[in-house]
Amino acid sequence: MGKVVRGVFPWKSNSSKNNESSPSSVVSWRLFGSKSSGNLAAKTLNSEAQKTLTPASSGANTPHHHKRQGSSASEKQFEDLVASSIALIQHDRPSNLPAKCTEEALRHKAEHARMVEAARRRVEREAAARHARMQESLRLEERLARHAKEWTQNILPDWNNTKNSKRTLELWWSGLPPAVRGKVWQLAIENKLKITHEMYQDYVAKAKQRLHEAQLRRKRLKVNRNDTCSCQKENKEKVTEQIEKHAKIDDILAKTDDRIKSDEDKPRLGIPRNFSEQNLKSQSTESGPKKCCSKSNPNLLDYSDECSMELIQLDIARTFPHLCIFQPGGPYFDVLHELLAAYVCYRPDIGYVQGMSFIAAVLILNMEAPQAFVCFANLLDGPVLRAAFTRDGATMQRLWKAYGKLVAHHLPWLGSRLAPELYLVEWLYTAFAKAMPLDAACRVWDVLLRDGDTFLFNTALGVLHLYQEELKDMDFISAAQFLTKLPEDLDTEALFKSISAVSLTLDGMSFEELASCCEDDTTLDDDVT
Structure with missing residues (x-):
């Protein structure tokens, strides 16, 4: 049994330690207390230490004991936590500080046990979460492999006859496999x-x-960025020639496409x-x-x-x-x-x-x-993206009003708190590629190319429906920032459930019919965004 050394006086404890301690001691405790209670406390703690500290746990105080062959990462992390906790609690206090009493030492050991148990539970929870994520990833990969095989063997060879079948639409909604996504996108967009x-x-x-x-x-035309402006040093005749030259270039470019004039006349x-x-x-x-x-x-x-x-x-x-x-x-x-x-x-x-x-x-x-x-x-x-990128004000106003009516119908509390211009503009002009994680954006694009670009508004309603609880607790600025950059852990399955929960129909009218019934607001500023 290990020998317990009582160091009442530092200078005596050093000498007695050299004389009485032996290499066979398992653990050495220095107790500071009265002489009468010292033996009882020493025996109690020594027996408890023998029961608690096994050779594996006491040996874990040194770093080389952590690197065992075949130990997993979670076990190593758990052993490191235990070792560091034991090292902090079992080390004696310096001789110039008051000694631990028996109750304090027992309390510290109980706290250590609780710390070890909490660390063990946390490591187990993290390992279970990693295992669940791995299993879900494997199931997703297996599903995508099955779907890719079905797309390649059954759907793509006979695209014209199978593209509108019920099975094809179901597979499309569940997400295209990356192996066939590019091919299906080309067929869906057409030329x-x-x-x-x-x-x-x-x-x-x-x-x-x-x-x-x-x-x-x-x-x-490079600008001289020194003290003087180079444009003031140019001859007036050269400036006139440059203006005439570029005017001719603009005239030539204007004749290359007949659509320029019609688009410029639109609001x-x-x-x-x-x-x-x-x-x-x-x-x-x-x-x-x-x-x-x-x-x-x-x-x-x-x-x-x-x-x-x-x-x-x-x-x-x-x-x-x-x-x-x-x-x-x-x-x-x-x-x-x-x-x-x-x-x-x-x-x-x-x-x-x-x-x-x-x-x-x-x-x-x-x-x-x-x-x-x-x-x-x-x-x-497409109708929506063409109106956006050509800055067709009349069409965009009607789409904006139709979307506002749908938001007021499905999420009435949000319509008065957050203007669509703060988030919807970027969603439309990037087709959610900037706001969403790339995997989620590609999943949205799958259905977008199947159903048309009005699905962008359906997706916008689905995002608001998915995060409605979070948005209720946010102020005006925080909500706009949150919607501009959605979380990286966005759950695509939950998103598409929310998209299915909201409909683009209102009072028996589709989104296109609803937009066509909206009146134009000619007073809306050109640069609304």
């Missing part, structure tokens, strides 16, 4: 605009040429664009030559909409930054930049609008660049 891969390559070449011309113009409603007419043509020839001083950006001087692809990269850097593949130097930076620049050449009347980079990036992640361009152009030609 109503009849865009070919050769057209895409031509638009890319045209975009590169326009980019080169824009770079040359920027060098000629516009939408988010301000980086490279829209508001930024690139805000100062017309009526105000005279542009001044490149007083905080103006030389990159925006006298550029046409078609040359806005030079500045698209400014917005690409903010596209899925956590993936680190679309940023400058990343493997998909040039691919995304070329696709967006090609679209600017294809639709110079629309140009580049903030949010396009997220939509294009999701397509690039699921298919090759030529197919992504075809899908991108056709997707943006």
Whole structure:
């Protein structure tokens, strides 16, 4: 049995320890107390220590005992917690501090036992949660494998006859397997605009040429950022020639597409664009030559909409930054930049609008660049997205009012507290690719491409329905920030249950019929967002 040393006086305890202690002692306790009660306390604690401290637990005080062969991560974590707790409680106090009494020592040992038990329960709960997540992941993978096989063998070979079958729609709603997602998206979007891969390559070449011309113009119009403004040193005749030259370029670009004039005459409603007419043509020839001083950006001087692809990269850097593949130097930076620049050449009347980079990036992640361009152009030609990106104010007002009526019907308490403009604009212009985790956004896109872009409003109602309890406890600013960036642990199954719980029909009218019945508000500002 281990020997217990009572150190009443420090200088005597050291000498007695050297003389009386033996290497065979299992545990050594230094008790500070009266001589009469010392023997009884020593015997009690010594016997309890022998029962409590097994060789495995006492040996756990040293780090090398934790690294046993075959021990799992959870066991190692548990042993570390036990070892650290024992080391803290069983070490004696320094000689210059009051000694522990018997009751305090027993209380500390009971507290240690409770700590060890709590640590054990916590480790068990974490292990059970990890096991449940692993099992759920395995079930999901098995389900996706079965569905992928069914899509590949039964549905895709006979797409025209099976795309509207009940089984296909059920599989579609449950989420497309990643192995077939890109193929199904291409078939679902279709190619109503009849865009070919050769057209895409031509638009890319045209975009590169326009980019080169824009770079040359920027060098000629570069601002001297020293003490004086370079635009004041230019000859008036050169300025006049430049204005006339760019006016001719704008006339040539205006003749490339007959849709430019009709779209410009429409009332516009939408988010301000980086490279829209508001930024690139805000100062017309009526105000005279542009001044490149007083905080103006030389990159925006006298550029046409078609040359806005030079500045698209400014917005690409903010596209899925956590993936680190679309940023400058990343493997998909040039691919995304070329696709967006090609679209600017294809639709110079629309140009580049903030949010396009997220939509294009999701397509690039699921298919090759030529197919992504075809899908991108056709997707943006849908009724809702076309109205948003062409800034069709009349159509967007009707959609806004129809959505407001649905929110007032399903969630009446929210309609008066949170304006849709604070969250719905970004949801629409990025098709939820920015607000949601990427997996959840792709799941939404599956049904979006099946049911049409009005499903965006159904998804918006589903998100509000899913988080209605959380939103009730938030103030105005916190709710807007929460909806702008939804939680990373968003449960897609719960989301689609909420989407199913809310309907886009009201008083027997569909969403399209409800929107058509809404009157236009001509007093609404163009830059409502």
